[in-house]
Amino acid sequence: MNKILSIFDRYPDLVIGFSTKSDGNMRLKPSDSIKIDIQAKKNRRIFLDSLGINEKSVVDPILEHGTNILIVNDIDGGKTFKNVDALITARPGIFLNLTVADCLSIFLYDHDKKVIALVHAGWRGLQDKIIENVLAKLKEFYNSDPSSIIVGIGPHIGGCHYEIQDDVSEKFREYPGAFINKEGHKFFDIGIVAETQLTNLGFRSENIEVNSECTFELTDKYFSFRRDKPRIIETMLAVFGMK
Numbered sequence: 120m121n122k123i124l125s126i127f128d129r130y131p132d133l134v135i136g137f138s139t140k141s142d143g144n145m146r147l148k149p150s151d152s153i154k155i156d157i158q159a160k161k162n163r164r165i166f167l168d169s170l171g172i173n174e175k176s177v178v179d180p181i182l183e184h185g186t187n188i189l190i191v192n193d194i195d196g197g198k199t200f201k202n203v204d205a206l207i208t209a210r211p212g213i214f215l216n217l218t219v220a221d222c223l224s225i226f227l228y229d230h231d232k233k234v235i236a237l238v239h240a241g242w243r244g245l246q247d248k249i250i251e252n253v254l255a256k257l258k259e260f261y262n263s264d265p266s267s268i269i270v271g272i273g274p275h276i277g278g279c280h281y282e283i284q285d286d287v288s289e290k291f292r293e294y295p296g297a298f299i300n301k302e303g304h305k306f307f308d309i310g311i312v313a314e315t316q317l318t319n320l321g322f323r324s325e326n327i328e329v330n331s332e333c334t335f336e337l338t339d340k341y342f343s344f345r346r347d348k349p350r351i352i353e354t355m356l357a358v359f360g361m362k
């Protein structure tokens with residue numbers, strides 16, 4: 120069991136999962152290879168089993184680095200949805216999935232309204248305000264207040280290894296604390312950007328936990344797209360649900 124966040128410990132009804140490299144690739148249809156897809160499905164089944172989750176109760180988005188948000192219900196269990204980067208549910212027994220291999224997985228739990236969200240964000244999603252959009256949906260449909268929402272961010276590429284060029288840094292000028300300059304190279308901390316956006320939106324800093332593990336650095340533990348530059352992308356699986 121790979122425990123990534125302790126901020127949700129006081130809520131025993133939550134189920135949080137984050138696979139490691141040893142659980143195998145979790146990305147479905149990574150190529151035209153049926154063999155790889157069958158293996159990924161098998162890896163998922165074993166991992167979900169270990170969390171006590173039936174695969175007919177999970178919802179899978181096909182990520183696009185966009186800002187589309189889907190509210191899922193009981194009837195959506197076992198389904199896959201195209202062009203979605205954030206999932207919301209108020210249904211216990213429905214488990215939200217997403218795959219990551221450097222990007223942020225953001226887990227949100229409104230303990231007052233009993234609603235959860237799972238969000239995928241790289242720099243594009245952060246730039247396009249996916250967190251703000253998710254909060255707007257939570258407010259609109261559940262009357263959520265950010266001060267009642269607990270947020271955890273899963274393992275991702277850290278500011279220690281995420282080298283960027285000026286095209287990206289120029290888009291994040293209002294986050295000077297997210298950049299580290301080392302020997303003429305510029306590194307970027309997307310976790311700091313997410314945390315800054317969250318606090319600016321009214322989330323309480325004591326309700327936010329950012330896992331500090333760097334996917335690029337932990338070669339044996341995590342897949343990293345930027346480190347491995349694989350022809351066929353391999354990913355971890357993030358899972359979030361209420362029992």
Ligand SMILES: [Zn+2]
Nearest residue numbers: 279280333336
């Ligand atoms: Zn690192």
